[in-house]
Amino acid sequence: RKEVEQDPGPFNVPEGATVAFNCTYSNSASQSFFWYRQDCRKEPKLLMSVYSSGNEDGRFTAQLNRASQYISLLIRDSKLSDSATYLCVVTNTGFQKLVFGTGTRLLVSP
Amino acid sequence: NAGVTQTPKFQVLKTGQSMTLQCAQDMNHNSMYWYRQDPGMGLRLIYYSASEGTTDKGEVPNGYNVSRLNKREFSLRLESAAPSQTSVYFCASSEEQGFGYTFGSGTRLTVV
Numbered sequence: 620r621k622e623v624e625q626d627p628g629p630f631n632v633p634e635g636a637t638v639a640f641n642c643t644y645s646n647s648a649s650q651s652f653f654w655y656r657q658d659c660r661k662e663p664k665l666l667m668s669v670y671s672s673g674n675e676d677g678r679f680t681a682q683l684n685r686a687s688q689y690i691s692l693l694i695r696d697s698k699l700s701d702s703a704t705y706l707c708v709v710t711n712t713g714f715q716k717l718v719f720g721t722g723t724r725l726l727v728s729p
Numbered sequence: 730n731a732g733v734t735q736t737p738k739f740q741v742l743k744t745g746q747s748m749t750l751q752c753a754q755d756m757n758h759n760s761m762y763w764y765r766q767d768p769g770m771g772l773r774l775i776y777y778s779a780s781e782g783t784t785d786k787g788e789v790p791n792g793y794n795v796s797r798l799n800k801r802e803f804s805l806r807l808e809s810a811a812p813s814q815t816s817v818y819f820c821a822s823s824e825e826q827g828f829g830y831t832f833g834s835g836t837r838l839t840v841v
Contacts, residue, residue: 623771627769650827651827651828661834661835662819662832662833662834662835663772663819663830663832664832665829665830706771706772710826710827715826715827715828716762716774716777716787716826716827717762717774717827717830718774719764719771719772719773720771721769721770721771722771
């Protein structure tokens with residue numbers, strides 16, 4: 620079983636739509652959680668951290684459910700520029716290295 | 730404000746050839762990492778260096794060696810390239826464990 624699992628998509632949505640991505644992780648000792656964004660043929664970049672209390676950054680909302688080992692990302696009012704692959708990321712135990720999911724691809728169309 | 734610089738950006742090798750991928754960061758970060766990214770596999774950690782003078786294996790270290798030359802530079806060496814090492818390689822650095830990763834723009838390596 621992969622340590623971080625995501626639906627690969629693609630998710631095809633029109634501009635203005637609300638879209639949600641989910642992710643599950645297998646290591647209950649994981650301590651930190653993130654969403655990264657990766658544009659085609661580019662490097663990953665941090666989108667936002669994920670906290671148990673939930674956190675929001677503009678149109679983006681992230682949630683963490685430690686009991687279910689589940690992370691979500693909600694994007695409201697999708698823009699064309701949101702088209703990218705969204706990577707769910709957790710840290711492992713010991714030295715806190717990032718462990719990446721395979722990513723969920725989002726395509727926003729006019 | 731270069732951040733993390735990787736060279737080369739593209740490389741084609743023949744099976745059995747060797748090469749070194751270079752990575753340098755100018756953010757005074759303590760930790761540095763090498764990942765590879767393959768379709769359907771996500772980014773997988775090859776080696777990391779928690780601090781200057783230390784290196785440790787990640788998830789997929791076989792066929793690779795690394796050198797943390799100083800605080801700024803962390804190189805990845807392929808001693809005898811194999812087609813299975815065809816991938817996109819990303820170097821990253823972070824100020825503290827698990828946070829604030831900055832990635833380089835990647836090296837696209839093809840082994841034929």
